[in-house]
Amino acid sequence: xxxxxxxxxxxxxxxxxxxxxxxxxxxxxxxxxxxxxxxxxxxxxxxxxxxxxxxxxxxxxxxxxxxxxxxxxxxxxxxxxxxxxxxxxxxxxxxxxxxxxxxxxxxxxxxxxxxxxxxxxxxxxxxxxxxxxxxxxxxxxxxxxxxxxxxxxxxxxxxxxxxxxxxxxxxxxxxxxxxxxxxxxxxxxxxx
Amino acid sequence: xxxxxxxxxxxxxxxxxxxxxxxxxxxxxxxxxxxxxxxxxxxxxxxxxxxxxxxxxxxxxxxxxxxxxxxxxxxxxxxxxxxxxxxxxxxxxxxxxxxxxxxxxxxxxxxxxxxxxxxxxxxxxxxxxxxxxxxxxxxxxxxxxxxxxxxxxxxxxxxxxxxxxxxxxxxxxxxxxxxxxxxxxxxxxxxxxxxxxxxxxxxxxxxxxxxxxxxxxxxxxxxxxxxxxxxxxxxxxxxxxxxxxxxxxxxxxxxxxxxxxxxxxxxxxxxxxxxxxxxxxxxxxxxxxxxxxxxxxxxxxxxxxxxxxxxxxxxxxxxxxxxxxxxxxxxxxxxxxxxxxxxxxxxxxxxxxxxxxxxxxxxxxxxxxxxxxxxxxxxxxxxxxxxxxxxxxxxxxxxxxxxxxxxxxxxxxxxxxxxxxxxxxxxxxxxxxxxxxxxxxxxxxxxxxxxxxxxxxxxxxxxxxxxxxxxxxxxxxxxxxxxxxxxxxxxxxxxxxxxxxxxxxxxxxxxxxxxxxxxxxxxxxxxxxxxxxxxxxxxxxxxxxxxxxxxxxxxxxxxxxxxxxxxxxxxxxxxxxxxxxxxxxxxxxxxxxxxxxxxxxx
Numbered sequence: 001x002x003x004x005x006x007x008x009x010x011x012x013x014x015x016x017x018x019x020x021x022x023x024x025x026x027x028x029x030x031x032x033x034x035x036x037x038x039x040x041x042x043x044x045x046x047x048x049x050x051x052x053x054x055x056x057x058x059x060x061x062x063x064x065x066x067x068x069x070x071x072x073x074x075x076x077x078x079x080x081x082x083x084x085x086x087x088x089x090x091x092x093x094x095x096x097x098x099x100x101x102x103x104x105x106x107x108x109x110x111x112x113x114x115x116x117x118x119x120x121x122x123x124x125x126x127x128x129x130x131x132x133x134x135x136x137x138x139x140x141x142x143x144x145x146x147x148x149x150x151x152x153x154x155x156x157x158x159x160x161x162x163x164x165x166x167x168x169x170x171x172x173x174x175x176x177x178x179x180x181x182x183x184x185x186x187x188x189x190x191x192x
Numbered sequence: 193x194x195x196x197x198x199x200x201x202x203x204x205x206x207x208x209x210x211x212x213x214x215x216x217x218x219x220x221x222x223x224x225x226x227x228x229x230x231x232x233x234x235x236x237x238x239x240x241x242x243x244x245x246x247x248x249x250x251x252x253x254x255x256x257x258x259x260x261x262x263x264x265x266x267x268x269x270x271x272x273x274x275x276x277x278x279x280x281x282x283x284x285x286x287x288x289x290x291x292x293x294x295x296x297x298x299x300x301x302x303x304x305x306x307x308x309x310x311x312x313x314x315x316x317x318x319x320x321x322x323x324x325x326x327x328x329x330x331x332x333x334x335x336x337x338x339x340x341x342x343x344x345x346x347x348x349x350x351x352x353x354x355x356x357x358x359x360x361x362x363x364x365x366x367x368x369x370x371x372x373x374x375x376x377x378x379x380x381x382x383x384x385x386x387x388x389x390x391x392x393x394x395x396x397x398x399x400x401x402x403x404x405x406x407x408x409x410x411x412x413x414x415x416x417x418x419x420x421x422x423x424x425x426x427x428x429x430x431x432x433x434x435x436x437x438x439x440x441x442x443x444x445x446x447x448x449x450x451x452x453x454x455x456x457x458x459x460x461x462x463x464x465x466x467x468x469x470x471x472x473x474x475x476x477x478x479x480x481x482x483x484x485x486x487x488x489x490x491x492x493x494x495x496x497x498x499x500x501x502x503x504x505x506x507x508x509x510x511x512x513x514x515x516x517x518x519x520x521x522x523x524x525x526x527x528x529x530x531x532x533x534x535x536x537x538x539x540x541x542x543x544x545x546x547x548x549x550x551x552x553x554x555x556x557x558x559x560x561x562x563x564x565x566x567x568x569x570x571x572x573x574x575x576x577x578x579x580x581x582x583x584x585x586x587x588x589x590x591x592x593x594x595x596x597x598x599x600x601x602x603x604x605x606x607x608x609x610x611x612x613x614x615x616x617x618x619x620x621x622x623x624x625x626x627x628x629x630x631x632x633x634x635x636x637x638x639x640x641x642x643x644x645x646x647x648x649x650x651x652x653x654x655x656x657x658x659x660x661x662x663x664x665x666x667x668x669x670x671x672x673x674x675x676x677x678x679x680x681x682x683x684x685x686x687x688x689x690x691x692x693x694x695x696x697x698x699x700x701x702x703x704x705x706x707x708x709x710x711x712x713x714x715x716x717x718x719x720x721x722x723x724x725x726x727x728x729x730x731x732x733x734x735x736x737x738x739x740x741x742x743x744x745x746x747x748x749x750x751x752x753x754x755x756x757x758x759x760x761x762x763x764x765x766x767x768x769x770x771x772x773x774x775x776x777x778x779x780x781x782x783x784x785x786x787x788x789x790x791x792x793x794x
Binding site: 062 | 194196300324352353356357358359360428431432434435503504505506524525526527528529530532565732735737739740741752
């Protein structure tokens, strides 16, 4: 039984990424449960989805210190979600900063310098990537989520062909090529 | 074939498989997607009703006429529908009737944590509690046969986790069920006291039969494991508990009212002690304790928290099997929900803040006008309360005498149709003098864009009558009515402040579509000239998510900005201007006079 959490900010394409992941896990023959909670706003609120898979899954959510892997689409959200990561679990971080309103209006500080040291206290399995830069190279900033999904897919060690099939089912036909390319690049990302 | 479905999708699927004919609902998180999914089935008539009471009455009418029907609502929605809900229990059914309540333990998006399992007991109506999507589908399908067999509506209780989590579901086929030919039956459906007394006798007999049935319902079962502690659980709590205590004995209860007494007694005899696990109130626990009355050791809320959601960790901690996590408490900057960049409500709250008005709020996106820096709402109670609260406060302030305190009620278009109209009539009739601002953004926005009586479209996208709010308000007796463009800050302030000064009830309708309705549009953006910006932070006071304050100057994120231009209008140094790149300004996106939304979408 494994627990994956994908977190970030509303509007980053997290739900799509987690839907594709769930589809792949189901196709691979696992029992799957997925739970998502998003704030009240459609954009700008924090988003957490939990995906659990294995032979038989009961609870769709987990408490603290329980997730095997966290994929964070935003750095601050990585830190916010850290409490759910088990000791020495894997943390994949998109090196991207999205200021929350209290930071944007100058009433709070973005904890830039705290993020990595705090995460390192809990695990040494950390990988950070600049997915936005990669997406820009591909000419479509919307494929950040598929690039990050590729990075996550590499960690899971499932049959790779399943991914292409499930991605094709979920993304708009016009954007299929660039999404698959982004996924492949994320999948091929060399661990730093 | 198996599919990964959310609990809400599964409810819709189960009802459809059961041959459902008729569905009515008012949107409310976490229930909304039940109706949205039902609307995709061509065999089912669907409607967004004006409110939950109407929905329940409409669906009850459909069952009178012999249809299989469903209504769905969030937990507080059932409060609105409580009147016909209680009567529906006495009346029973002709075509099967399922009433879905989606409760919100943990209050992810609600004003309270009320536990609607109480309603089943209060109205003497059977209750089912699915714990995953497979059960949600199967129980809903089975509920129609149970409903018709026992002549009763069924209350189906979901929670945010069962509604919004996805799990695997084995799909079935639809079974067509004919609509029962209508027969007049006043003893059953016309609740005069004389009829209702007879129906109450029937209801009590029905509950006895259902108590027997509960012992045989396949979703109520014992799983024997370790006999030291036996856990009794229903709904999502069962899933948490099975994971937390994999070796233990379980009594899983799915048909949870009336409780399966024989199974409970058999289970109690087989374990040393019982722990009842349920989110929120100790409902099963209280009944089981009374039932076993000292014959068994029964625990519940003495160990398990009553507030908030449970999860496997909380359960293990409650049973002393693990210690509470000691993760360091850090105060990270939160991401509070905010009105979107370009939201037509922003200017209204900015203006009310400027006018130092006492503002009674309502339920919708615009409740976010309460958040800093707009900070302009004093109260939020329930659907429609903005107008009635304003009226009560206004009268009291006038009783006090002295300088007049101005109260403004703020309500959205869909909420106004839901229950604002009756409050407005009350205010006019009872000589109130408050100002009401109706924020007409042409959609039910908060719950994810549902059609409503003002939009001109039904849930299935068919064209229909567009209720004219302005004419409606005038017909209610309000003489001072203004329709304004909320992007025109200057005029907005003038109209609202004049309305507030008048010694009569007034209504200001601010009309602009929700920015998120323009899905296909590309917006240009505003930009700040850093040389001209003096860092006065006036634009920051709009609380716009696109505006941030860095190194003593404002800056605007072009990715978020929709070029509504409010900040540019406010800037005293004219440091903010419209960029000409990347699309149009949202201001120009909708022809205010011709209301040509369709053109824009096409």
